[in-house]
Amino acid sequence: MAFDPDHALFVAILDNGSIAATARAWGISPAMVSKRLARLEARLGVRLIERTTRRLHPTPVGAQLHAELTQLLAALTEAEARVTGAAATPAGPLRIAAPTSFARLHIAPHLGDFLRAYPAIALELTLSDGYVDLAAQRIDCAIRITADPPAGYIARRLAGNRRVVCAGPAYLAAHGTPATPAALAGHRLLAADGQLPWTLLRPGKRALVEGISHVRTDSSEIVRELVLAGVGVALRSLWDVGTALADGRLIRLLPEWEGARDLAIHALHAAQPRPAVTAFVDSLADRFSPPPWEALDTGHG
Structure with missing residues (x-):
């Protein structure tokens, strides 16, 4: 052509x-x-x-x-x-799509430093927990938490996505602390639409936790707020609840068990990204090496 x-x-x-x-x-x-x-x-x-x-x-x-x-x-x-011989200077429009909670907690706080380092970049950030069509919506780079990045794009793995079972102290005081995955069946589970059942793993063992969310919602952020409010038990990503676990607002349950680790945090972009895209992805890779939320895991219930 x-x-x-x-x-x-x-x-x-x-x-x-x-x-x-x-x-x-x-x-x-x-x-x-x-x-x-x-x-x-x-x-x-x-x-x-x-x-x-x-x-x-x-x-x-x-x-x-x-x-x-x-x-x-x-x-x-x-x-x-x-x-x-000209240097490829990061500049021009840069359209980024990212999950709402992850962007709020782990991307937005660093954008000031990024834009000061690259003042010629015009940044546009779109937040959505749903599927974003990069080509149709003219997205330069998408941050996705997935086990299976789509074909046709470069998928750079930024960090893992460990998930732990947790609940608030008030909920546990009122309903007791489950000692096994099977005991979760008697508790108020909290999950966004499509996030149940849970698969929990420990070395050599697997457990399936089935049930219906005590509150139905399509928002993962609402689930986070519900578990913080003491409404029930949730399986949450460590990047989302690490701070709450560290300061005692949440308690980790079943510390030997975690959610399946097939999910990971990726940056998706075209095979030949513009310098602005490369600069943005490199900045995230530096921030998440190692992932700051891993240091917040208390590892105890």
Whole structure:
């Protein structure tokens, strides 16, 4: 596929979010932007962008083309920098998607240092506990807690995701302390939709904890607040409750047992990321080596 300026213009339209913004950035009229987009669609024989009165959305084919062209543009920029000897300075827009709680606790506190180190980066942070389509939503890097990173992206492992069973002191005073995984069946379990049953492991043994959440919610953050309020027992990531375990607001139960360790925290990005993406992922890798929440594990009930 031959590369022409209309390819770069198409990428810019989706990156900027509108034809008007792209016209201003490129110093041409909105009518010319629309004309060149229509010319590219006609040449390819496919519709690339759905136009509505409020915003633009890439079609599935358009999202795929945008992702591939973005990688090509990044590769061209890097090639020119190598030829000219120019340093690849992290700059430009940087769109990050991350889980809500993890971003609040372990990304947001460090963004000030990151932006002071790279003042030419324009950061946009999208928080969601659901699946984010990187190509369709024009995300440069996504932080995901998963056992199976999707194909088509580089997945850099940032840290493990240890999960422990815990409850508040007031709950345990009222309902007793379970001594075995089987005893959890008699307690008020707390989990977001889709997070039960729990698989607990210890060396050489496995236990399945089944049940229904005492409070139904689709929010993992609500589960955290419920267990802190003494409502029940939860299986929580150590990065989420490590501080509460350390200061006594929560008590770790069944200390020899943990949730399955198949989940890990990954940074997902294109195969040839821009310098801004690399700088962001490197900054997280430095922060999480070793993971600060691991030092908060009291390891006792």
